[in-house]
Amino acid sequence: MLRYTLSRLLSLGISLAVASVVIFLAIEVLPGDPAAYMLGLNAQPDTLAALRDELGLNGSLWERYADWVGGMLRGDFGTSYTYRSSVSEMIGERLWVSLPLALYALTLSTVIAFPAGIWAAARRGKAADVTVMGVTQLGVAIPNFWFAMLMVLVFAINLRWFSAGGFPGWDKGFWLSLKALTLPAIALALPQASILARVMRSALLDTLSEDFIRTARAKGLTKGQALRRHALRNALIPVLTIIGMQFSFLLAGGIIIENVFFLPGLGRMIFQAISARDLIVVESVVMLLVFAVVLVNFMVELAYALVDPRLRARA
């Protein structure tokens, strides 16, 4: 298990290094001089040169890459061109919205999908299965921003249970903030839960047709016992893969939902930074997201090994 963990850690490090080079080079080859963009059309050449110098745009490619990576390792992501404030602080604020929102949505998605998928698989072909399959089909098909707006109409405007948007900040109270994230989390979780429930169902059905389930039944286990004791853990591998991918998506992919609910999250921040050519912000946020994705994959791989003894032995 230790060797497996170390080998996964090594591959995590390599992924991050490769990603940082790719991101840095991609931003470098983009057209447009950020300093010229920030100062406008009538900028004086010497002001421009001064700003370029201040922003560190003058060094060699290698120096700038080393500066950028070195800064990130110290927690210093540089200064935003447009806002003139520390990128790490900006990311920090936004992360406190996006990360809880992603975790909230993922929790909802899992809590809905597991029982639904298990229920459908246990009653394959019966009414429960048909219902779950039908509802999840709808859940995948409905655009989540439309569903979000529908929820705003019903729960915020008509019933006035929730506010229509905005985020008070965690310092204004935990429950208040959680309440503000509830409608967005539901909107994000709905399609994810539908996909996850379907994956859970088909993974379980595959496992239930395995020979060892028949062996378990011949030992005297009921159908339910065979499912819980033998099928469930074996079916977890594909489910874990999907959960990992969903978390990465939820962290950065909530931009439309963030816009619907006026949430100051990472998705909106990166969108604004791209429009303003605030490259330092773009680079840093993308790198942070890559880090999150790689880290989640690492944790998913450790989870695989916890589920499956063959993986622990192989590495």
Next chain:
Amino acid sequence: MSLLEISNLDLDIHGAPILRDVSLSVAPGQIVGVIGESGSGKSMTAFTVLQLLPEGAQARGQVTLNGHDMLSLSEAQLCRLRGNEVGMVFQEPMTALNPIRTIGEQVAETILIHEKVSKSEAMARAREALNRVELPADRFPLSRYPYELSGGQRQRVVIAMAIALRPKLLIADEPTTALDVTTQAQILALLTRLVREDGMGMLMITHDLAVVADMADDIVIMQKGRVVETGPAATLFETMQHPYSKALLAASTHAPDREDGTTEQPLLTVRNVVRAYSLPRKTLFGAPAQVQAVKGVSFDLKRGESLGLVGESGCGKSTLTRAILGLEQVQGGEILFDGQPVFTGTQVNRAVRRRMQVVFQDPYGSFNPRHKVARLVTEPFHLLDKPPTGAARAAAIAEALTSVGLSPEDQHKYIHEFSGGQRQRIAIARALIIKPDLIILDEAVSALDVQVRAQILDLLADLSKRFGLTYLFISHDLSVVRAITDRVLVMKSGEFVERGPTAQVFDAPQHDYTKALIAAAPRLPEEA
């Protein structure tokens, strides 16, 4: 009073008749062998006893196990009986165990499900059960996982699960079909011992007459869902009346009419061939360890000869086959076909490759299900520089299909429309179509029922006569090798331990391993 009494059992699955009027009985301490080909309903009879039937199954008649009327019990009552009064052992030991739980947990589960005992007591009793199936604690601690065990060892774990509570009846469904002959002999001896020790009744289901001839007290022969013959094993082979029983017995010992066509001219020459694999690295930067699957073997295959290659799984015979076919590069030695190398540089020598073809074991997995037969059998044409087109292609397809006993019209069908035996004929047609000199038959009849197997062996003998074919016949089934080969190589751990004319090796084996193999092979009583 009998332990298991099945009388007038009918079974339908979604309206299709599976069993008709099946009656048999098992007394305590008695072993009853149920014989039949695939689709004869022998496994379904077993599943009816346990009431583990697929959805849509409807059983009528009487199944009484130790006084319980199995067809009228509730699911909860059945769960209390399964594993407790009746245990079951299955065909596929490789997949019959949950891969992610230890063998101790899985054996203990049988006990925990039925009795209110502590986990530690259940584990202690699981240990006893594993000891009884000859998996001693020092080599097989309870914490082992199934992937750490061989097929035979896994089958022992499944048996331990089935007998942990000392059931009155043990049902074994083809328990040794997937195993090597020596492992098979050990498992059969183990099952017989357990039955005798515990006074269990046993229902032993198999397609192999020879397996039950040795161990069963009574034999039941089934065909198409019906029992066609029943009788005591000791006398049944002499008294059997039903034409199907007689045909089955004849097919089991069938030897095709063939003559030795060996010439002096060597066709395939294998010299000191070494095939080594790298194991996964143990450390991050260390050199990977090597394992030699084939350790410098040499042999000549003469034109017109039929050469057998026997050995148990893992002995290196499949690896050697892949090397001969040029599918893998060898690490030492050379393989010459008619004087030319099979492998030149990193490329397979096409001029040689087009002169040999292969037929594999699995008639279900070795065809692309989306292609029609015409396309499937013409696959080897890619080895030709100028593949035939138009009328020449059609004629080649028709000739190949006709020569294996199929109709040229069959080329427009898909593979799922054919039975296992017909598919194996198509595989042979595919090998024949480019008129090769050598056909490698890699367990080509191992998955077939005995009667179909006899027909395919006849076909092979006939084709070799007509086309002057040379065969390399790889099998773990000694009786088949004996029937179809002129000379035989016995392989163990990557080396040949014995070689010689087939009759001589079988009648007077010299090496201990060959002796053990031949002794382990189940045999039918001598023809009456």
